[in-house]
Amino acid sequence: MALLVSALITAQTTRKYSNEFMNIGVDAAALGMSNSVVSHTGDVNSGYWNPAGLVKIEDNQLALMHSSYFANIANYNYIGYAMPLDDRSAVGISLIRFGVDDILDTTQLIDDQGNINYDRISLFSTADYGLTVSYARSLPIDGLSYGVNAKIIRRIIGDFATSWGFGLDLGVQYEANDWKFGVMARDITTTFNAWAFDDEKLATIRDAVEGQNQTVPDKTEITIPKLQLGLSKAFEFHYDYTLLASFDLNMRFEENNDIISSSVVSMNPALGFEFGYTDLVFLRAGVGNFQNELQIDNSEDLSFQPSFGLGFKYNGIQIDYAFTDIGDQSAALYSNVFSLKIDFSIFR
Template sequence: MKNYVLVCLTLVSLLSTAQTTRKYSNEFMNIGVDAAALGMSNAVVSQSGDVNSGYWNPAGLVNLESNQIALMHSSYFANIANYNYAAFGMPLDKQSSIGVSLIRFGVDDILDTTQLIDDQGNINFDRINTFSTADYGLIFSYSRKVLLVDGLSYGVNAKVIRRIIGDFANSWGFGLDFGIQYQGKNDWKFGLMARDITTTYNAWTINEDKFAQISGAIDGQNQELPETTEITIPKLQIGMSKKWTFHYDYTLEGAFNLNVRFEENNDIFSTSFASINPALGFEFGYIDLVYLRTGVGNFQNELQIDNSEDLTFQPTFGVGFKYKGIYIDYAFTDIGDQSAALYSNVFSLKLDLSIFR
């Protein structure tokens, strides 16, 4: 009975999130991809220049010299939720490239106990089924160099969002991203990524019969269906980076990003107009073979029980190996902040398909 009520409450909560316009719709699209980027605390908007640029900044896709594919897997919340990513990128010519990326964040094999008790009050465990709740993001990317300005490129993403809660509800969403990158003198790089520039809309379809089973299972629950529209507000990422080379064999790349949300929240810099959260990342390389990475970000002013505020942050660490177009990367991250023991192991693989020629 305890599990029965828990599942009912969970589903009612999930479905009722569409009752008002939400600012945090499609948050799974903000987790990030590529263990190399995650190891640098996602501070890669200015220097991302491979197949993963379709997610981080589509303007960077123009740096592709041949076709690439990327894969990533990570588990969250004690392996309850799985986060998977795959991408493909290819140059069209010397001035433009395209890419496609697919993200899935899901929880599978959830027990559906809404039919556990029949109309007569009898418990029958054979009536228990399972379902999955999954979020999908499909990104189509295009990038091109600006011929009139040396070192400048731009890119556009068209996103299709699909969210499914078993047979209870599902939604479709659509949105656009826009990014630019500029490589200046002395290896300085600058980038800007505007996410959901048109706002991303999600339209939900709710199974009324299933919803009635959930709401009817809880005494006093409102039977009215929730509204079926969500809106994701725009976000802005601004970045700069530089790479130094020492004695030919050693490199050090430093990157700094500002993540801007147009709302007031717990970010370290927050006003009624916008909130700003910095991120800092470093990558140390040896003979273009081994890479060590670290970063810090997600600075939050957390309110304590005594009404005081503590500054928390999210540290990240990573390591990578490159050999003849094969990239294997690992990141060790804390998905919350440094005060909680919620760590995630992230693995990713990238292949430059020219190695098979």
């Protein structure tokens, strides 16, 4: 409960690091390539990575993903659906849930007379939801398309606090001479989260946890814009073998621990590869999230996040697996990520 109090008190001030669950990513195929897919994404999962890629789908598609983090304490689930409107436009909708369930609420464990009653322990959940509606359209210029996301954010901490948020993304893709280029601008309007707190519920926490007597008012979180630039090219060998090489540059307009950082912008590269055989079996690898980590002796060490993946596709059904984490390789636990994609053309 003390951690919950700390999180709620922190929410009093306007923070620029909000909705981080929306940055984890979807689709094991993309995660296996260290998320470097902005330029070439072209399926139902493009609604997340770059909505401009939705124009490449030829039939309705459905995607599912599940992953567990922090030794299965937190669960991350995703579902997406997309469909073409005509030969030049498409729409999509997706939902992400990142939550921790069955948290013990011990605020009522001890009554006013100091008696302990374990029957007074209850359970609650803390969950973040992200609903995204996407629209994409091809432009009159050959190989050029754009896409727009409208995002609704819902965050819930039991009966203690809730918030609503809204934001917009804009994506562009361009293909020329077998090269693919992509730009994804996330939270271009700065996504706002407005929090509401239940003072009566919070009073029980302050009474249960010594030293927490602050009143938590309604406050706002702001998600600052981010920019992703992508470049990729596919190579074919002897008709049966393919190699996709992709490079992304992730940019935040702040100073942090990224490998390239200034007071204006910080940049973090990501590199991914996908080796395919007869468009049936895929092996993937990537590296990204380069960070300058400050050590105890004030020196800096460069850390990075490797990723690996495997995929199978047959008759419109694709199953993918990724082995990765959500931080650097020394601080976070690796996770097994599974995803499924179904192209509705198999039913026709």
